[in-house]
Amino acid sequence: MQSFISWMEKHFLPIASKIGNQRHLVAIRDAFVYTMPLMILGAFAVLLNNLPIPGFQDFMNKIFSEQVDKAFIWTKLGGNVWNGTFAVLSVFIAFLVAYNLATSYKVSGLAAGVVSVGSFFTVGGLAGMDSSGLFIALIVGLLSTEMFRKLSGNKHLIIKMPDGVPPAVAKSFAALLPAMIVITFWGFITTLFNAAQISNVVTWFYKIAQQPFMGMASSYPMALLLAFITPLLWFFGLHGANMIEPFMQTINAPAITANLTAFKAGKKIPYIVNKPFFDSFVNMGGTGVTIGLLIAILLVGRKNKQYTTVGALAAAPGIFNINEPLTFGLPIVLNPILFIPYILTPMICVTVAYFATAGGLVPAAIAMPPWVTPPIIGGVIATASWQGGVLAAVNIVISVVIYSPFVYMATVIANREEKTVVSDDATATIDASTSTGDAAKESKGHATV
Structure with a gap:
């Protein structure tokens, strides 16, 4: 790695x-x-x-x-x-x-x-x-x-x-x-x-x-590529969302207009992939589906002081899809433990959301709620259906399942390092005490002479 x-x-x-x-x-x-x-x-x-x-x-x-x-x-x-x-x-x-x-x-x-x-x-x-x-x-x-x-x-x-x-x-x-x-x-x-x-x-x-x-941009391979590139850029400290935004918006506005027109006419909605698709089903909590990371910290990372402290501070903005406190606080940037779930989770969520929409289980996104709309609510608004909320909830559960073992691993490593530090400090204290005692004896011996 x-x-x-x-x-x-x-x-x-x-x-x-x-x-x-x-x-x-x-x-x-x-x-x-x-x-x-x-x-x-x-x-x-x-x-x-x-x-x-x-x-x-x-x-x-x-x-x-x-x-x-x-x-x-x-x-x-x-x-x-x-x-x-x-x-x-x-x-x-x-x-x-x-x-x-x-x-x-x-x-x-x-x-x-x-x-x-x-x-x-x-x-x-x-x-x-x-x-x-x-x-x-x-x-x-x-x-x-x-x-x-x-x-x-x-x-x-x-x-x-x-x-x-x-x-x-x-x-x-x-x-x-x-x-x-x-x-x-x-x-x-x-x-x-x-x-x-x-x-x-x-x-x-x-x-x-x-x-x-x-049509090409609304395909599953393109959606998968976007789901991969954005968190990859963020992992290296680059604002992936801003870098991909010109491309996303170029395909987004025409796709939303076409979807709305088809929806009003009672026809099949043509474009599955657009910005509300990502905002409502993938970027929940922020890039990397980090709402799942927050929940995983609450469930299995409570013994990790760093994770719980940062998670508590990041919870409120995370509900509104702002995850910079997590990205730079844990950090996620250049964190080899979180690299795999951070990249993998959005790709799996894209896959689930795409095929659920293509299969007719969930209507395609026709509205563009603000990107700060809390998860699940955003899915309902974007698709104008309760099915959108259910799909968002399913993806949140998936993200928690993926993040949990890695959060647990990080917790074990952090606790092990903490014990090592405490042990080293204790050894250093004993050595210092021994040195002090020897010095005192030596001083006493000199005084007697």
């Missing part, structure tokens, strides 16, 4: 660290973090409109009997909220990715964001403002910002205004020519696609690339 850890530290850790700090991935990750409240709100709004409780729809329709545009008035609230969240998600991402990336280069984030949004609509973003245009929004956001940054650094393209002109006006004129060039470039690219009989780049890309990719 030690040789494996040493090999990983030498070869894997530097590469993973560079990837985690790569500015383009960080820009994408932070963009999705900003939009997370909107995505959660939009998912809840649609779920409320279609809550699968017997008699709920009839009850609400009777109370709010008025109809507008062939829909009951009470459902309009959810629809209007969706229009301000999921319906314009790609526009937000186009702006935020560019803003974050430009800011990392110390270039005007606002100017880059505006240029990115303009470029997005230039390539046909009007038809893909929702999650269907997400990939194009990411591509346009990154490339347009790189172009804008390069052009803004050319002094021949900067229009300088005389002194006394308000700063906002001066900045807008400074960005004028670079912005015009970038948007014209995207207009030219779009025209080439139009000449090839592709009327809208966004919808075309969604059909030939994004949809197939989402």
Whole structure:
């Protein structure tokens, strides 16, 4: 195990660290973090409109009997909220990715964001403002910002205004020519696609690339890979969740939208794997299903002072899926005893959750509860069913069973080391007492002489 850890530290850790700090991935990750409240709100709004409780729809329709545009008035609230969240998600991402990336280069984030949004609509973003245009929004956001940054650094393209002109006006004129060039470039690219009989780049890309990719990402092997990589990165002290987040969010938003659409239409939900799938059935207590580790410490690790102390402090945040106190307090990082269960547990939980969903025992996730939603409750909300809560509970039991022998092993080792230390201290005390006694006798002998 030690040789494996040493090999990983030498070869894997530097590469993973560079990837985690790569500015383009960080820009994408932070963009999705900003939009997370909107995505959660939009998912809840649609779920409320279609809550699968017997008699709920009839009850609400009777109370709010008025109809507008062939829909009951009470459902309009959810629809209007969706229009301000999921319906314009790609526009937000186009702006935020560019803003974050430009800011990392110390270039005007606002100017880059505006240029990115303009470029997005230039390539046909009007038809893909929702999650269907997400990939194009990411591509346009990154490339347009790189172009804008390069052009803004050319002094021949900067229009300088005389002194006394308000700063906002001066900045807008400074960005004028670079912005015009970038948007014209995207207009030219779009025209080439139009000449090839592709009327809208966004919808075309969604059909030939994004949809197939989402299907691949929703497969069991991909879910298993994600369940392996995230705790592996955390084991070496890297924030695995943040590093995987750009990929997760890229497949998550379109998958949630497609699942909600299918759910509303009464059709089979197409995508099993998405972020609420991981949050509700795998990352319970945090990465590594550490809610199971906390319970295992309570059951079999009570004689381990370090584990019980850290476990008590980590229990409250652990209920809300925050496990940094455990990760760095036990620690889990570079802990060879906990390495196996920390990696193995989420992979087994993914397997159980995936096949339970694929087999029809549990509905697929259609809503996105906040990631801090306590375990079991999150499963109920994500799937809009009691079966989701049962599946989460089953995975918690599995995680406790896997972690318990390793916690017991750690406890035995800790107690053995503690006894060794006490024994060594006792031996040292006896030796010191003996030395003191001999010294006293010798001193007495000298005094007699």
